[in-house]
Structures are given as C-alpha cells and as structure tokens.
Amino acid sequence: MPVEHRVAARGRLRARVVGVVAGRVSVPGMGQEGEGGASGRGRCVGWPALDERRGPLQASLGTLGQWLQPGMADSAQAQKLVYLVTGGCGFLGEHVVRMLLQREPRLGELRVFDRHLGPWLEELKTGPVRVTAIQGDVTEAHEVAAAVAGAHVVIHTAGLVDVFGRASPETIHEVNVQGTRNVIEACVQTGTRFLVYTSSMEVVGPNTKGHPFYRGNEDTLYEAVHRHPYPCSKALAERLVLEANGREVHGGLPLVTCALRPTGIYGEGHQIMRDFYRQGLRLGGWLFRAIPASVEHGRVYVGNVAWMHVLAARELERRAALMGGQVYFCYDGSPYKSYEDFNMEFLGPCGLQLVGARPLLPYWLLVFLAALNALLQWLLRPLVLYAPLLNPYTLAVANTTFTVSTDKAQRHFGYEPLFSWEDSRTRTILWVQAAGSSAQ
Ligand SMILES: NC(=O)C1=CN([C@@H]2O[C@H](COP(=O)(O)OP(=O)(O)OC[C@H]3O[C@@H](n4cnc5c(N)ncnc54)[C@H](O)[C@@H]3O)[C@@H](O)[C@H]2O)C=CC1
C-alpha cells in the first residue's frame, strides 16, 4: 500500500492523499459543432426546495471567445490539464478513470476521489500521467475543496445509488445533494471552471404514475414527479449543477456545467447483473420472468457512458456557450428490450434460461409481494437490514417503459458510441462469466 501523507492545497485547504500512481495516455478523440437544447426539471414530493443561488452570469451566456482564457486556444495542444473524478472507484467511476487515461491527450494529472479507494488504482503505475488517489467524502466540504483546488475539470460521479432501502433518505440526500453542493462550492472557491455531473434518467422518470417514456429525448414533455429519495436527490443535485452554470469562480471567470443522464448502465462491474447471475446459478440455471417482454427499458454500456463523460469534459471549454447548463441523455446502440430480456443477452450465453414467455406471477401478486417486502423491511429495520431487489419502487421502474432516442450529445459535442453493441455485449458476457466463476 502507498505511504499515507498530507499535502497542502490552496489557502488553508488540506486533502488526504493516500497514493500517487501514474498511468498511460493514448489516442485523441473528436468533436464538432452543434446547436442548443433544453434541460429538464423534476418535482420531488415531500423534499425541501433548493436554495435559489443563481450565478451572476447565468442569464448572459457569452460568445465562445469570452469563455476562453487568453492564449488558451493557441496552447490547447501543449497544455496539460488536471482532472478530478469523484466516485472514481465506483462502477462507472473506474471506467471514467481508465477512459481518461486511455483517451484524453491533455491529461496531465488525474485525481481519483472516493470514500473507498480500489486496489486496482495500483495497476495504473506506469506511464506519463500522475494519478493521485484521494480518500475523501463528498459530504465533507473541506475535503472536497482540497481535492478540487488546482483542478481544471471535475467529473462528479460520486453518489449513493440506493433504490433498495439500504441507506436512509437523509443519507442519500446528504451524499447526493449536499455532496454535489460541496463540489460546486469548491469549484467556485478554488477557480475550477468545468464541471460534468453524472445525473440519471431517474431525474425524469419513470414518474410515480408509471407513465411510459417511449423513445424520448431531452425535450420530451414528461410529468417528472418523484417520491423515492434516490430520484429526488438526483433531480435536486442536477438542478444545483445546472443553476451553477455561469457562476463566477475565483479569478472572475464563469463556471461551465453540464449534466449527463445515463439510463440503466450495464457492463463490467455491474453488481446487479452479477447478483442475477448468481441467483440463476443457485436456482439451477433458471430465472423466472416477472415483467412482460413488452415493457422496454433503456440501457447503455458503461464504456460508452464513460466515453461520453470524457468527451463532454473535453469539449466544455471550447463549446461553453452551447453546452453550459445543458443536460444530455447517455445513449448508444444497445437494443430496446425489457429489463429481463436485456439481461438475458449476457446471462443466456453464460448458461442461464429465462422461463416463461409471459410473467409467471400475475402483476397484482408482484405488487403484493413488493408491498410485503417494504413492510418487512420497516418491521425488521431495528433488528436487521432486509433489502431485497423487489420493492414497490423497483417494481414500478422495471414495469414502466422508459427508453431514450436522441442525438443531442452527438450534435453538441460530437459524441458517437465508442463501443458497438456487439463489443459491449461480448465484454459484458466475459465479465459475467469471470465474476460468476470467481463466486463459486
Ligand atoms: N448504475 C446505474 O445504472 C446508474 C448510475 N447513475 C449515476 O452514476 C453515478 C455512479 O453510479 P455507479 O457507478 O453505478 O455507483 P457506485 O456505487 O458503483 O459508485 C459510486 C461511487 O461513489 C462513491 N461514493 C459514495 N458516497 C460517497 C461519498 N460520500 N464520498 C465520496 N465518494 C462516495 C462510492 O464509494 C462509489 O465508489 C452515480 O452518481 C449514479 O447516481 C446514473 C444512472 C444509472
């Protein structure tokens, strides 16, 4: 393990740096001109309203020239940048970290900030890029500020992803909303100008009424009403990020922010996929259909989500006027299918079978079982954490069509999926097989 030491950051800020390793840089990406678009707004039932802290420059987005620091365009090729990835050791975060090291030619230093640092960071020891592992908590403003100080770009992907009732609503709110507020304030205090936030499709829906969202885009009208703490927190945090666009940061220049909204992410490291696989193995290779095949669920490969983050972060500087304050769904060529049929694309080749062309249990019984699980969770909470996959919220999400069809990220910053559906599928199958065999 690396030797623990402390570094002084700007002013009186201090960060806990637990390791410095280096990685590799390779192939550059791309980018092209695009046009403007709209961002979505959700409503959380039973949650506090946001502080109305709008930046002074928000209403007056300038021309590209106004956003560039003097000489930036000329020195763009030569300038090496410091990136910070919060949540860099999570499922998505690890892919973002690796993608930056492989595909961001201007990367000079990569800071990986997470509550729990992964041992795989040690692998990144060779190569020209300095990788700084920072163990920290986004809910601690001083830790965030110390990590952000001196960074050019922040990719804020840290979050508490919990739709199963493992964490309290207050904790989810604290990490996802206050954590995001801390990241924004740190950017403002320390002069960091570019912030990419990992939002979620859950910011839009499915809503509490179970309305379908069919091939929707960023401009599709949809009644976004949330009750569950996770989508509420993501919606509030996304709003904070978008409203922070244009705020003046230390040094006088405007903050530029955007939010990326993945649908259900799959790929190497996807815990729920691994859990389904293990459950199937325990049941002798069978899984039982619970949701009608006609309910389509949007899914996106983790490598493409990571690639979209890298491109968005890169292009925020050049296309600030266009991208600032915008939201983008994350999409790729993954087929539209029901949650279970989609999982079978990977679990099938691993030897599992999905039983039933139609759900084996009537829907009312699933609703009853989900409600029973919720009741048991509440009753048992003082004694033990009971958090099964099936609860009223997950059932509603799984049972509501939610698919996106958009090219906004392509138009605004030249995003094209880096991995084809075939590649994404093969990579995921190989990972499921390896993860499954390591569980035996
Ligand atoms: N998994 C999915 O299908 C989707 C995820 N997202 C969003 O993507 C982001 C990443 O999600 P995943 O990688 O799936 O989750 P994950 O749980 O694998 O990763 C989250 C990371 O954040 C870190 N983290 C949590 N609380 C923290 C804190 N207080 N301080 C510092 N680090 C903290 C965790 O240690 C973890 O490494 C989240 O913001 C999530 O809301 C959005 C859409 C879909």
Ligand SMILES: CC(C)CCC[C@@H](C)[C@H]1CC[C@H]2[C@@H]3[C@H](O)CC4=CC(=O)CC[C@]4(C)[C@H]3CC[C@]12C
């Ligand atoms: C047994 C049930 C009938 C099936 C359970 C499946 C569920 C566990 C999952 C179905 C849909 C998933 C969610 C969806 O992909 C959207 C998400 C976006 C996020 O930002 C976080 C994760 C999630 C909420 C994801 C969670 C698991 C499902 C509810």
